[in-house]
Amino acid sequence: MTEFICSTIVSIGMKIIKYAFLVAVATVMVACNKTDHNVFYQEIKSADKMVFASMAITKTAIMDDAKYDFLGDRVAVYSYNSYMQAFINLTDLLPSDIVFDDKNHTVTVTLPAVQTELTGRDMQMRKVYENIGLLRADLDSQERAQMKEKANQDLNREVVNNPAFRQQLIDAAQRKARAYFEAMFESTGYTPTINFKN
Numbered sequence: 001m002t003e004f005i006c007s008t009i010v011s012i013g014m015k016i017i018k019y020a021f022l023v024a025v026a027t028v029m030v031a032c033n034k035t036d037h038n039v040f041y042q043e044i045k046s047a048d049k050m051v052f053a054s055m056a057i058t059k060t061a062i063m064d065d066a067k068y069d070f071l072g073d074r075v076a077v078y079s080y081n082s083y084m085q086a087f088i089n090l091t092d093l094l095p096s097d098i099v100f101d102d103k104n105h106t107v108t109v110t111l112p113a114v115q116t117e118l119t120g121r122d123m124q125m126r127k128v129y130e131n132i133g134l135l136r137a138d139l140d141s142q143e144r145a146q147m148k149e150k151a152n153q154d155l156n157r158e159v160v161n162n163p164a165f166r167q168q169l170i171d172a173a174q175r176k177a178r179a180y181f182e183a184m185f186e187s188t189g190y191t192p193t194i195n196f197k198n
Contacts, residue, residue: 037098037100038095040098041093041095041098044090044093044098045090045091045093046090047090048089048090048091049087049088049089049090049091050087050088050090050177051085051086051087052086052087052088052114052172052173052174052176052177052180053085053086053169053172053173053176054083054084054085054086054119054169055083055084055085055086055165055168055169056081056082056083057081057082057083057084057155057159058079058080058081059079059080059081059082059151059152059154059155060077060078060079060128060151061077061078061079061125061147061148061150061151062075062076062077063075063076063077063078063139063143063147065136071133071135071136072132072133072134072135072136073131073132073133073136074131074132074133074136074137075129075130075131075132076127076129076130076131076132076139076147077127077128077129077130078125078126078127078128078144078147078148079125079126079128080121080122080124080125080126080148080151081121081122082118082120082121082122082155082159083118083119083120083121084116084117084118084119084159084165084166084169085116085117085119085169086114086115086116086169086170086172086173087114087115087116087117087173088111088112088113088114088115088173088177089112089115090111090112092112093111093112097109097110097111097112098110100190104191105189105190105191106190106191106192106193107185107190107191107192107193108192108193108195109181109185109192109193109194109195110195110196110197111177111181111194111195111196111197112196112197113196113197113198114170114173114174114177114196116166116169116170125144125147125148174196177194177196178194181194182194
């Protein structure tokens with residue numbers, strides 16, 4: 001009997017983002033009449049897609065072939081990474097999503113909802129461990145393909161269809177986005193309140 005066992009390790013990292021256009025936004029805001037907020041809106045909207053957090057998902061697959069146990073062990077452990085990121089599509093930003101109060105120097109911004117997407121995976125699996133008995137055959141390409149297919153199925157069930165994984169990434173991206181836009185608006189002299197659409 002050949003048994004495939006898969007496990008998942010998830011690590012979340014913040015994207016280090018360099019957006020020269022945001023420096024231009026602050027410059028435009030200071031240079032223009034403070035009541036001309038449409039220019040500010042257009043500059044932010046033109047950023048399109050901003051990635052604020054990424055997730056590396058390490059899948060580990062174990063094959064334990066005990067069909068011919070009397071011939072020796074046949075155990076193999078392989079792993080590979082898949083990647084997911086969280087982003088904001090600023091093309092969905094509406095003029096009504098940015099509300100300035102020039103009298104009190106405040107601004108309320110409602111950003112589009114943070115979205116997540118799988119961005120790819122390693123083509124090759126990494127061999128972590130193998131214990132193949134002298135009388136047993138090495139793993140062939142078909143068996144490795146079966147291991148990866150099982151791991152992919154588990155990945156879809158555990159990550160893609162599991163809101164808890166996505167929520168971790170969304171929460172991280174919202175924290176980063178909130179800090180980022182707060183700093184940007186504060187640099188123009190406004191006290192911001194940053195919200196997100198559902």
